[in-house]
Amino acid sequence: MRLPARHLLPVTAVTAASALLTGCFAGAESSTDTEADGKRIRVAMMLPPRSGLSPLSDDAFKLSRWSTAETLVKLGADGDAQPSLATEWQQSGRTWTFEIRDGVTFHDGTKLDAEAVVRSLTKAATASPKPRILDGVDLTAKAEDADTVTVTTATEDPLVPQRLSSPQLSVLAAKAYRGKTVNPVGAGTGPFELTKVGGTASATLDRYDAYWGGKAKAPGIDVTFVPDGTARAAALRSGEADIVEAIPVSQAAVLDQKLITEVPMPRTNTLYLNNGKGAFEDASLRAAAREAIDAEAIVKGVYEGRADVAEGLLGPALPWAAELRGPVTRAAKAGEPNGEAITIGTYSDRAEMPEVAATLQQQLQKAGFKVKLDVREYTNIEADALAGKFDAFILSRATVLDSGDPAAYLYSDFASNGTFNLSQFADKKVDGALRKASDTEVGDARRKAVIAAEAAVLAQDAAVPMLHERVIQGDAEGVVKAAHDPRERELVTIDTYVR
Template sequence: MRALLPFVLVPALLASGCFAGDPAADAGPGDGRIKLAMLQPPRSGLSPFSDDAFKLSRWSTAETLVTLDADGNARPGLATDWQRTSDRSWEFTIRGGVTFHDGTALTPAAVVNTLRRATAASPKPRILDGVDLTAEARENSVVVTTGEQDPLVPHRLSSPQLAILAERAYADDGRVDPVGTGTGPFRLVAVNGTTTATLDRFDGYWGEEARAAGIDVSFVPDGTARAAAVRSGEAHIAEAVPVSQAALLDPATLTEVPMPRTNTLYLNTRSGPFLDAGLRAAAREAIDADEIVRGVYEGRADVAEGLLGPALPWAAEGRAPLADRTAPAPPNGAAITLATFSDRAELPEVASVVQQRLEDAGFTVTQVVREYAHIEQDALAGRFDAFILSRATVLDSGDPVAYLRSDFTCDGSFNLSGLCDPAVDELVGAAGRAEAGEARRAAILAAEAAVLRTDAAVPMLHERVIQGDATSVVDSAKDPRERVLVTAATHLR
């Protein structure tokens, strides 16, 4: 029961006005602190080697060597420039005058320490799946070498999972503590388990000083509670406002952005009924994505034509129709377990619609819904026949290859469907080796087509991020990649 307390207590917190330091009492510009309601609590103690890294990034407390612009191009971060010195090596010049939040200086040795810790982590950060990477410190630079030619090393180093922290952040037992060890405009000063986090402005920041005095974070898995927090003044910013709550908010407080996130039905190819390609095809044919977009998302999503959606316009422009698809086989009452998680408010409703359509097609369906923290391990272990996941497709490097590798290759670290297909592995590998530009995009689409032909994953829709900002908030980030939220420029009127 203990792990469920943050979820259970949220309505009571809202009712009592005790939300993350009672922002209703200090929501004005006098204090200048941003009150933030976030979707998911930390899963791994805010370790940057996990998906918790994106919280550190969205709070502008941990920074990377490289950043990405709106078009996904690599731009300077803690590295001021870089050059390719051989087929497998890149040299990054480290920015001078940068101080970690603990008062130590950013040096090439500190960068190398982070990268070596990341490569030795178990599990590895997802961005390093299938990557043999070493780092060597020079006087003012770091040389990064990969086992194979990798044209996207700068993009890879933009991943929040490779944020550079002070050396004292890393314990000998593999744990990482980001409290007071980042370089960003906000210093993480306290974390209260899975309930709250507190950040203060860092006056020694190397860049533009933060305009807000700090950030008070509350983790609020309940979507209704997050939306209510903005309506009531309990929060200034709420991420991932559920579609069902959007209509209840003042339109002036809502921003809707197409994002590289796909709602996908993963089918277990390791065991159970979906070992049969014909039954996977039957499941694919049973799904009515348009029904889900209209009914569950109230039109605030896009029907999927593939794994990659409208946030990547080149995918829609270059994708060819799939031919030679497996013919559906009659389910004949095949019993399957369909699972999803409750943290994203729409997913249980999506699961109900999918269950109905699968039953109409002849399957016998049992549904399982839990919070993500309590279902991920079972999903990765293949204990469900089908799993509905809302999945970011370019979260790590601004490039879909990392997603395709982790989710659909034999050695992928997030392979929910258990897919292990030599043709898929070969094409994903080819995409990873291709140079940036048109050739790489064509290779990515070929790999996507190979995955779709297996029917191990049935893409249903592409989500749009709906963010709630109080009218007092100025310059919060609306980031399709969900890397940035509160920046140095974000403040209250």
């Protein structure tokens, strides 16, 4: 099933969008494009800043993607902690000791030291609201000497290094913290210095030649925020942008396929089944719903094949999950719906969700359920979903939160006292598996415990994972080594340039 013609971009819209982007990027090359060794990189990003690029908000991920702000730790492909502004660390009970990298300067020329790290971490730990990564975490930082910082938590936490990799815990110069807001302009440590912010329209970054990791290959970055997906696709087609974020599925088919890359995201489109009351309190009907769902048809029809059919809750963005996963032994066999009436809720903020709901409605009705849909904006439906007012709820869910570890997601969604338990699910055996996954030391043992917890959840049909989403990134023909990062922490790196 192909998407209807309304999804295709009319020629007039291409022209209008191209004109819009031409205006947005006008003058980009004139910023400081006097370098002889490369072109400035023009980037079209989807979401404009929401909090003035404060690292204490989701804007932190923009600073990370532009390689301007850095953290003590970064994450490897498997989510393991690797050195960044800290070179090494060790744990002693509730306290972790970090050695700070020597020879690092902020973009204003001041030196990175332990006091600077403590200042940034303390600002984040005492912020209201706290960065997501510190929800429920009581963290204090102390400078032991000029190059050593200790981080202590209220309870022993094996994930402290991974937490410190969150872009929301970036380390900035003292100048960033003057006044009531955090201002990252000229205050980072990365290979590119943020020099100018044009409100919610644009940002300018120039190469920082004193970067501790060497000289960036590109002389700078010119960012334009373009919320309209049609306009972003047009920017790639017309050559007005070099790197384009989040191209809509509906536009990807009409672009030169050599210019787009589909990046697996740690995001799963999942049908949460209400285990607490109603039809799906019956395990056999949960099993019947699972067996009735044709996820491949949803991937082909709604996502035009640009998604991956789910084998579990964790997808290809975590390659180790498939390697460790085995067959799931289900707790119940499928029963007969016999016209059982159910209401499925979802939200309209993501364009594909209502289409997914409509397809599911057809599939479940064919299996014998009587299905009603309730589709609203997310802010108007979340409270009802959390209160268990639907028999089922469709959600595009991030399965790896800011720590790069999926245990927190599994616990919040499927523990008896989970804070995001849409399934109203409570099972002592599953609770035990989730606690083990949360408490196990980081590494192979923790990954195995996570997959065991996933299997325990799936055995009870608490939720039905349907597909794993991809984000579509556009890179113009001359772009070299743009990052394609499932966690959306990297985009333009020290090695990225335009021929």
